[in-house]
Amino acid sequence: MAKSAFAKKRASQFWINFVLTAICIIWMIPIIGILITSFRPSEDIFKSGWWTVFPHKEDVEIDRIVLDDSVDVDGPIEIEGITKTFEEWRQGVQLDDGRTITWYGNKRTRTLVVSDRQWVGFATNLNLKNYRDVLGGKTISYKDAQGNTITRVGNNLSGAFLNSLAVTIPGTIIPILIAAFAAFGFAWLNFPGRNIVFTIIVAILVVPLQIALVPILQDYVKLGLNGTFLGIWLAHAGFGLPLATYLLFNYISTLPRELLESAFIDGASNFTIFIRLILPLSVPALASFAIFQFLWLWNDYLVALVFLGEKNQTVTIAVAQLVGEKGQDWHLMTSAAFVSMILPLVVFLGLQRYFVRGLMAGSVKG
Amino acid sequence: MLNSTNTNPEETGILGWFSSTLGQLLVSLFVPAVTFFVLYQGYMFLSRANAPQIVQVIVAIIWGVGGVALLYVVANWLVLKLPKKWSKRLQPFVFVGPAVAIMGWFLVVPVIRTLIGSFRDRLGNEWVGLDNFKFVFTDPRMLETFKNNLLWLIFGTFFSVALGLLIALLADRSKAEVIYKSIIFIPMAISFVGAGVIWKFMYTYKGTGVGIQEIGLLNAIILALGGQSQPWLNMPPWNNFLLIVIMIWLQTGYAMVILSSAIKGVPAELLEAARIDGATETRTFFSIIIPYIQGTLITVTTTIVIFSLKTFDIVRVMTGGNNGTNVIANEFYLQSFSYNNAGRASAIAIVLLIFVTPVIIYNLRQFNKERKGF
Numbered sequence A: 001m002a003k004s005a006f007a008k009k010r011a012s013q014f015w016i017n018f019v020l021t022a023i024c025i026i027w028m029i030p031i032i033g034i035l036i037t038s039f040r041p042s043e044d045i046f047k048s049g050w051w052t053v054f055p056h057k058e059d060v061e062i063d064r065i066v067l068d069d070s071v072d073v074d075g076p077i078e079i080e081g082i083t084k085t086f087e088e089w090r091q092g093v094q095l096d097d098g099r100t101i102t103w104y105g106n107k108r109t110r111t112l113v114v115s116d117r118q119w120v121g122f123a124t125n126l127n128l129k130n131y132r133d134v135l136g137g138k139t140i141s142y143k144d145a146q147g148n149t150i151t152r153v154g155n156n157l158s159g160a161f162l163n164s165l166a167v168t169i170p171g172t173i174i175p176i177l178i179a180a181f182a183a184f185g186f187a188w189l190n191f192p193g194r195n196i197v198f199t200i201i202v203a204i205l206v207v208p209l210q211i212a213l214v215p216i217l218q219d220y221v222k223l224g225l226n227g228t229f230l231g232i233w234l235a236h237a238g239f240g241l242p243l244a245t246y247l248l249f250n251y252i253s254t255l256p257r258e259l260l261e262s263a264f265i266d267g268a269s270n271f272t273i274f275i276r277l278i279l280p281l282s283v284p285a286l287a288s289f290a291i292f293q294f295l296w297l298w299n300d301y302l303v304a305l306v307f308l309g310e311k312n313q314t315v316t317i318a319v320a321q322l323v324g325e326k327g328q329d330w331h332l333m334t335s336a337a338f339v340s341m342i343l344p345l346v347v348f349l350g351l352q353r354y355f356v357r358g359l360m361a362g363s364v365k366g
Numbered sequence B: 001m002l003n004s005t006n007t008n009p010e011e012t013g014i015l016g017w018f019s020s021t022l023g024q025l026l027v028s029l030f031v032p033a034v035t036f037f038v039l040y041q042g043y044m045f046l047s048r049a050n051a052p053q054i055v056q057v058i059v060a061i062i063w064g065v066g067g068v069a070l071l072y073v074v075a076n077w078l079v080l081k082l083p084k085k086w087s088k089r090l091q092p093f094v095f096v097g098p099a100v101a102i103m104g105w106f107l108v109v110p111v112i113r114t115l116i117g118s119f120r121d122r123l124g125n126e127w128v129g130l131d132n133f134k135f136v137f138t139d140p141r142m143l144e145t146f147k148n149n150l151l152w153l154i155f156g157t158f159f160s161v162a163l164g165l166l167i168a169l170l171a172d173r174s175k176a177e178v179i180y181k182s183i184i185f186i187p188m189a190i191s192f193v194g195a196g197v198i199w200k201f202m203y204t205y206k207g208t209g210v211g212i213q214e215i216g217l218l219n220a221i222i223l224a225l226g227g228q229s230q231p232w233l234n235m236p237p238w239n240n241f242l243l244i245v246i247m248i249w250l251q252t253g254y255a256m257v258i259l260s261s262a263i264k265g266v267p268a269e270l271l272e273a274a275r276i277d278g279a280t281e282t283r284t285f286f287s288i289i290i291p292y293i294q295g296t297l298i299t300v301t302t303t304i305v306i307f308s309l310k311t312f313d314i315v316r317v318m319t320g321g322n323n324g325t326n327v328i329a330n331e332f333y334l335q336s337f338s339y340n341n342a343g344r345a346s347a348i349a350i351v352l353l354i355f356v357t358p359v360i361i362y363n364l365r366q367f368n369k370e371r372k373g374f
Helices: A002-038 A042-047 A086-091 A129-135 A157-188 A194-206 A210-223 A229-252 A257-265 A270-281 A283-299 A302-307 A315-325 A330-350 A352-361 B014-048 B053-081 B084-117 B131-138 B140-172 B177-189 B192-203 B217-224 B238-264 B268-276 B281-310 B313-318 B328-338 B342-370
Strands: A056-066 A077-079 A082-084 A100-103 A111-120 A139-143 A149-153
Touching (some): A157 A283, A194 B342, A210 B342, A229 B053, A270 A283, B281 B342
Antiparallel strands (some): A056 A111
């Protein structure tokens, strides 16, 4: 009895792991696909699917037979002792030794391909050329699907990477700093209108930012902020502040009251209390939101597209532009996509715990 | 200590008082002036610098972050220079003022400006009454976007939440829980643009002909199963569903993580009691787990619904909204930045806002309930 319950449990464990493994494989395949593709030479990418880099059996051409003019291609054709019609040859005929003979193209080619099933994929050509091409801003050349050599200017993705850093780092720190000040003010200081202002902040948590794009762009054009880092920092601060203030308020308002009161009695000013006490105590909440905001800014496309545009383009803009212009250059698109993904992936995998905490706290936002 | 309000009690006499007040006044004007000068110079350097990009970027980061910190310090210093009564009254605004001003500029005022803009013409010069809204609710282009967003909302949300719940439940019983969850969660770190490239490659199509091998996995699988490869992204209505698959791929991880922590919160005694009473797994799931995590389920669903309404990047990168895949946010982008029709764009933005209004009301209610004594 006990044994059968145990066996049952083992069986259910097996099925659970089976289903989960299957889902995980499906989830990872798209990423693995572009990762492998990004290391393959452009010619290879066009010739065969990325999955062919793994060792597998494939029909490999080992010989060609060209029929001489005496053979009537409309009648039965005899090759290597076998007689078949053109249509049958075209379908491919398997010989007893495992080789396959297939007519190449139409009747006029008079050519047959002899192929054999062999293990291939052990000596796959993988290298870093695509990354060098896409990161640099100099002239690059590669072969396209037809084997022509294409020469053009590289995408200077390393420049876009730096721009993304210039957008993301201040764009993360500035709103957190401003929000921390505000959260402290709302949680511990008394001033008229406190209640109503905070209610408005809660209300604008889910306002779609499309509402702001047209008027803010008008302002930016007037102020000359369009296309500047300052402009996009302010925009990201504006769109990120409601959530940041709300989250940090929730955290800071739960700090023990006695702690602050004793500091206040000791004669510390609000500013000192904030810098010396509140900020250090809020590090977990600040970190959670920082990761959240960092990923959201790094991956942002819409705000960067509207307020930065072509000037100072970020990685997302550069990758999207590559997709728009060079829709078939998979060797560049896949490597560019990977360049754009590498930093958020590292941050994310390294600090996943903080991220999840921020996610839980912030799940009221859209 | 930045605090320097207390005037030196030693310095008595009307002259001393006057000079110190005047001196303080001058200093009070001088310090902000220097601050603004330094910040402005930094800004000018950045906007027309021809230094190497890496230098510019480092300067930008230091200038941006340092500038904001400096502004707070100077503002606080100035407020503390005022008479005690005033400094006490004004200091809270040093703390909340910048945040409130920025949010006001970027979110609150734009709601009103966009609302006004939605009743004006393409350049915002003339009143056009309800014309823009007539366009939004009757034009075939817009109706197509509503239909597509509804598909995103229904299928995207349902599958993200259902798959997330399934994985969370299964992973909860597996020893390798952390590994499974991390893998499903990974797409959360990837930009929609990056995801666009990833999936465009999955769906790519080369055409039919001699010796052509499909390099997109979807078409390769279809060929291997004896089907015919197709340019799927050009084919309505399939293309919409292929785009929604990307959203599911991205959002399932989010649903899973949040629901997983909710499931872990279900008291073990409750589940144990149900098992002793002989309840089946299905029964336990529907009668205990679901009611227990209901609140979280609603939050997750709401968040993903809002996401599906605002979906933009995926469509923009994958199809540009062509071939029957247009969505509201993409039409907004086209109207405002490609067709330069601010009136119509504003009306679309207002409609998006109306769609999320129930969520706003819900959030406010929750907030009021939780913070009776705010």
